[in-house]
Amino acid sequence: xxxxxxxxxxxxxxxxxxxxxxxxxxxxxxxxxxxxxxxxxxxxxxxxxxxxxxxxxxxxxxxxxxxxxxxxxxxxxxxxxxxxxxxxxxxxxxxxxxxxxxxxxxxxxxxxxxxxxxxxxxxxxxxxxxxxxxxxxxxxxxxxxxxxxxxxxxxxxxxxxxxxxxxxxxxxxxxxxxxxxxxxxxxxxxxxxxxxxxxxxxxxxxxxxxxxxxxxxxxxxxxxxxxxxxxxxxxxxxxxxxxxxxxxxxxxxxxxxxxxxxxxxxxxxxxxxx
Amino acid sequence: xxxxxxxxxxxxxxxxxxxxxxxxxxxxxxxxxxxxxxxxxxxxxxxxxxxxxxxxxxxxxxxxxxxxxxxxxxxxxxxxxxxxxxxxxxxxxxxxxxxxxxxxxxxxxxxxxxxxxxxxxxxxxxxxxxxxxxxxxxxxxxxxxxxxxxxxxxxxxxxxxxxxxxxxxxxxxxxxxxxxxxxxxxxxxxxxxxxxxxxxxxxxxxxxxxxxxxxxxxxxxxxxxxxxxxxxxxxxxxxxxxxxxxxxxxxxxxxxxxxxxxxxxxxxxxxxxxxxxxxxxxxxxxxxxxxxxxxxxxxxxxxxxxxxxxxxxxxxxxxxxxx
Numbered sequence: 001x002x003x004x005x006x007x008x009x010x011x012x013x014x015x016x017x018x019x020x021x022x023x024x025x026x027x028x029x030x031x032x033x034x035x036x037x038x039x040x041x042x043x044x045x046x047x048x049x050x051x052x053x054x055x056x057x058x059x060x061x062x063x064x065x066x067x068x069x070x071x072x073x074x075x076x077x078x079x080x081x082x083x084x085x086x087x088x089x090x091x092x093x094x095x096x097x098x099x100x101x102x103x104x105x106x107x108x109x110x111x112x113x114x115x116x117x118x119x120x121x122x123x124x125x126x127x128x129x130x131x132x133x134x135x136x137x138x139x140x141x142x143x144x145x146x147x148x149x150x151x152x153x154x155x156x157x158x159x160x161x162x163x164x165x166x167x168x169x170x171x172x173x174x175x176x177x178x179x180x181x182x183x184x185x186x187x188x189x190x191x192x193x194x195x196x197x198x199x200x201x202x203x204x205x206x207x208x209x210x211x212x213x214x215x216x217x218x219x220x221x222x223x224x225x226x227x228x229x230x231x232x233x234x235x236x237x238x239x240x241x242x243x244x245x246x247x248x249x250x251x252x253x254x255x256x257x258x259x260x261x262x263x264x265x266x267x268x269x270x271x272x273x274x
Numbered sequence: 275x276x277x278x279x280x281x282x283x284x285x286x287x288x289x290x291x292x293x294x295x296x297x298x299x300x301x302x303x304x305x306x307x308x309x310x311x312x313x314x315x316x317x318x319x320x321x322x323x324x325x326x327x328x329x330x331x332x333x334x335x336x337x338x339x340x341x342x343x344x345x346x347x348x349x350x351x352x353x354x355x356x357x358x359x360x361x362x363x364x365x366x367x368x369x370x371x372x373x374x375x376x377x378x379x380x381x382x383x384x385x386x387x388x389x390x391x392x393x394x395x396x397x398x399x400x401x402x403x404x405x406x407x408x409x410x411x412x413x414x415x416x417x418x419x420x421x422x423x424x425x426x427x428x429x430x431x432x433x434x435x436x437x438x439x440x441x442x443x444x445x446x447x448x449x450x451x452x453x454x455x456x457x458x459x460x461x462x463x464x465x466x467x468x469x470x471x472x473x474x475x476x477x478x479x480x481x482x483x484x485x486x487x488x489x490x491x492x493x494x495x496x497x498x499x500x501x502x503x504x505x506x507x508x509x510x511x512x513x514x515x516x517x518x519x520x521x522x523x524x525x526x527x528x529x530x531x532x533x534x535x536x537x538x539x540x541x542x543x544x545x546x547x548x549x550x551x552x553x554x555x556x557x558x559x560x561x562x563x564x565x566x567x568x569x570x571x572x573x574x575x576x577x578x579x580x581x582x583x584x585x586x587x588x589x590x591x592x593x594x595x596x597x
Contacts, residue, residue, distance in 0.1 A: 108380045115351070116347075116351065117375060117376075117380050120375045123340075123372055124344075126341045126343070126345050126348065126376070127344045128348060129348055130344060130345035130349040130350070130351070131348040131349070133333060134353070135352065137331065160340060160341035161341050161344065163341075164335055164336070164345065
């Protein structure tokens with residue numbers, strides 16, 4: 001297991017990432033705050049603890065891979081990558097602007113560190129399978145992490161991919177569901193229920209790790225460690241999170257799925273976060 | 275562009291999918307970075323021939339085309355060249371968004387082995403006859419589209435696709451077709467072959483329709499009409515120079531494809547004629563915006579007006595339209 005970093009430092013990174021997300025979205029005038037905010041601890045735990053990666057050498061062949069399958073929350077990933085040293089933080093404010101490397105949905109190598117293009121939901125776990133098969137074929141130790149939204153798992157391709165991951169016993173895969181319970185149209189439970197979510201993934205052959213608080217860095221780090229010990233089957237962390245986490249007026253509000261804060265709202269958000 | 279001796283009886287006809295399979299066999303033996311993913315149908319697509327030689331580099335994905343293309347993308351992202359194999363209808367239709375985002379947007383080295391293209395699939399009927407695939411694949415940025423005319427060309431195209439960066443759609447057929455090229459001929463992606471020079475009309479064809487065009491040329495010749503025959507094996511990138519030069523030399527064009535008349539080879543040629551010129555009449559032989567049906571390949575080719583006689587009618591019409 002990796003050496004545990006100072007938790008307080010990681011919490012500070014998470015707070016700064018949330019501040020960046022709100023500033024970026026306000027500046028862009030559009031984007032997806034809800035799912036970006038709910039996934040912050042997952043991303044911080046990955047890039048500041050779990051992943052074997054090198055921000056100075058993003059194409060290091062033996063690195064672990066992180067696939068952001070829910071491409072609309074790329075603002076969170078951009079902010080985490082910038083804090084990890086992949087590119088200058090000043091660039092964050094170019095999000096969604098013409099000519100920017102920071103596209104509205106993530107684009108491979110734009111900037112380097114973004115492993116795949118995504119935005120059309122449901123494709124990441126299949127790509128993870130291909131990467132995991134390649135690593136096994138080449139006898140490489142790299143692990144593959146893939147973050148999906150809860151609503152994203154409505155997509156049938158996700159379940160095709162689940163079958164493949166289990167069939168090939170891809171224990172170098174750790175899937176993550178950001179189970180924030182909301183999608184654009186309302187509560188996931190009302191729109192199209194995923195429950196019993198954990199049982200479904202178990203039935204598909206996954207080592208399921210229920211993460212009671214996916215917005216707790218310690219608990220998320222524990223789960224990543226646990227996933228790494230599983231042999232003979234892929235793992236999935238079902239992270240119970242709060243959509244819009246960290247800003248009182250965005251928490252648990254599906255209206256904040258895809259709307260940017262205005263300047264007044266940004267001011268309030270920053271006061272709460274600081 | 276010298277006249278070339280085309281011997282259609284030299285060898286026993288062979289399906290272009292068999293040429294694809296032979297290409298895979300060659301790659302299995304010579305290139306350890308080549309892998310194959312397959313959405314069932316492994317024997318039909320000839321992916322099984324690769325599997326026999328390199329089972330460790332073959333991955334069955336089951337009847338799950340979307341997942342197959344994603345897995346191919348992941349393999350390509352880790353340095354492999356992945357062939358993703360299934361029927362052309364499924365390769366183009368069941369997973370177009372995955373092809374668009376997971377392959378084309380990332381410009382990954384995934385080569386699509388799309389077999390059973392066109393109406394000559396036969397008795398399986400409309401659901402299994404890909405007639406729109408060239409149109410929807412060529413509309414995608416970064417995608418290259420190849421429709422080999424015979425098994426030799428299919429084998430060469432399969433091998434050549436590996437040295438091209440990015441996704442390639444290789445459309446082959448189920449039914450045996452006579453050879454229209456020779457084993458020793460060069461294959462260059464994006465460079466069409468003039469099989470026969472002519473003065474009065476240029477017949478531009480792909481896939482099994484190349485053979486029908488050569489037969490049409492004989493009928494036309496008996497009527498005193500000299501037809502240029504072009505094997506446009508690469509639909510994208512299209513050989514615009516050869517189209518312009520054919521338009522210049524003959525003043526009339528006929529396109530022939532085992533595909534809808536909308537958006538395929540005919541569309542690609544018409545785009546070049548309109549944009550680059552010279553502007554000449556273009557007649558299109560293809561399936562006329564309808565679904566196919568069950569039947570034997572030759573019966574279907576006749577019913578859907580894809581025979582040499584249909585090409586002759588189109589050629590006469592194109593010539594008549596010349597100013």
